[in-house]
Amino acid sequence: MRIPIIAGNWKMHKTRDEALQFIYAINMEVPKREYVETVVCAQAPILRDLVKRQGENVRIGAQNMHQETEGAYTGEVSAPLLENIGVDYVIIGHSERRQYFNETDEAVNAKLHQALRFNLVPILCVGESLETRESDATENYVSAQIEKALMGLGKEQVKDIVIAYEPIWAIGTGKTATNEQANETIAFIRKRIGEIYDSETMESVRILYGGSVKPENIVGLMKEPHIDGALVGGASLNAKSFMQLVDAAFN
Ligand code: 13P
Numbered sequence: 001m002r003i004p005i006i007a008g009n010w011k012m013h014k015t016r017d018e019a020l021q022f023i024y025a026i027n028m029e030v031p032k033r034e035y036v037e038t039v040v041c042a043q044a045p046i047l048r049d050l051v052k053r054q055g056e057n058v059r060i061g062a063q064n065m066h067q068e069t070e071g072a073y074t075g076e077v078s079a080p081l082l083e084n085i086g087v088d089y090v091i092i093g094h095s096e097r098r099q100y101f102n103e104t105d106e107a108v109n110a111k112l113h114q115a116l117r118f119n120l121v122p123i124l125c126v127g128e129s130l131e132t133r134e135s136d137a138t139e140n141y142v143s144a145q146i147e148k149a150l151m152g153l154g155k156e157q158v159k160d161i162v163i164a165y166e167p168i169w170a171i172g173t174g175k176t177a178t179n180e181q182a183n184e185t186i187a188f189i190r191k192r193i194g195e196i197y198d199s200e201t202m203e204s205v206r207i208l209y210g211g212s213v214k215p216e217n218i219v220g221l222m223k224e225p226h227i228d229g230a231l232v233g234g235a236s237l238n239a240k241s242f243m244q245l246v247d248a249a250f251n
Contacts, residue, residue, distance in 0.1 A: 002206050004222070004249040005162060005229035007039035007123060008236025009063060009091060009210075019046045020053065025239035027055030029246075036229075036250040039089050040236070041123075044077050051086035061089030061123065064097055067110035079118035090115050091231075092122045093149065095168045105148035112149060116157050123162045123231060124149055125210070126189070130169035138167075138185060143192050155197040163207045164231040165189060170211025172233060179217075182209040183224035190226055215244035222249055 014022065019042055030038045041061035042050055050060045066076035082090060092115060093108035108124070115122040126145040128138045142165070150158060165186050170177050177185075186207045194202030209221055210231035221227050229249050235241045 002204065002228045003034065003037055005037040005039060005206060005208060006242075006246045006249045007037075007041060007061065007089065007091075007162075007164075007208065007229070007231045008242055009041045009094070009231055009233050010043070010237060011063070011096070011233055012043060013237055014042065014046070016046050016049060019050060022237075022239050022242075023050055023053050023055075023058065026243055026246075027053070027058060029243050030055055030057040031246065031250045033057045033059075036246060038246050039123075041089065041091055047082070047087050048085045059088045060086070061091060062087050062120075063091045063094065065090050065092075065111060065115065065120075067107060067114045069114070079114045079120060082120055083118040088121060089162075090120045090122055091164075092124050093145075094125045095127055095166060095171060099168075105145065108149050109151050112153065112161065116153070116160065121160060121162060123164050123208070125164045125166050125231070127166040127168050127171075127211070133167065133169065139188050142185060142189060146189060146192055147196065150196065155201045158193065158197055158201055159204045161205060163189060163205060164210045165207060166210035166231060172212070174212050176212040176214075176217055177209070179220045179224050179227075182221060183226050186224075186226040213245065215241050215248070218245050218248040 039059045039061045041063050065079050092111045097103040112122050128141045132141045206228040208229045208231045209227050213230040213232045214235045
């Protein structure tokens with residue numbers, strides 16, 4: 001059985017005060033980690049404060065990291081630092097990073113290797129644009145993203161990775177993929193993992209859906225057999241709606 005995950009991606013939102021208020025509000029409410037993994041991915045300067053105050057069942061994630069261990073990379077954050085301050089997860093290859101910061105598939109691949117080397121659970125994001133979906137090229141596109149991202153990783157490593165399928169046209173648009181669309185593409189990703197690795201890896205890797213997930217649509221999404229949880233932007237900013245998502249994944 002794959003344990004579901006609800007991961008909030010706060011993106012560039014929340015001051016320190018707001019972040020701490022949020023974590024205090026959810027700490028006692030979050031179900032045990034054997035039922036659902038609850039992750040909050042925040043801006044780098046607040047990560048240590050959140051780790052120090054995380055409730056027993058809450059985990060903290062970063063939204064990005066650099067693929068090199070150290071060096072002259074002004075403004076970047078390293079994997080050893082994230083590990084050192086107690087961060088457990090890191091989002092890799094979010095479409096906003098690919099789009100606005102020119103993150104390539106090669107960089108995403110290097111970051112996955114680096115995250116695993118420093119005991120961080122990577123949440124690898126893949127997903128197609130509207131144009132790609134409308135030209136019926138979603139599977140080819142997502143398949144290439146997966147192959148390039150996982151290059152050189154062994155099956156034991158891939159089992160520990162979390163994948164988030166986030167169609168770009170559904171992010172922040174209020175336009176969520178239908179439950180069937182999300183499940184279908186996630187089933188396809190799972191099948192590709194099976195082809196690249198084996199059926200055991202395919203069955204154990206967790207694949208989330210992301211893109212306008214809200215308390216109103218989470219229940220339907222979670223009922224789909226291949227969807228193991230959600231990576232959530234907007235609806236993760238409010239403690240109450242975030243907890244509604246966590247509860248829905250748990251029930
Ligand atoms: P929204 O939930 O705001 O659409 O954002 C999705 C996302 O990009 C999570 O990483």
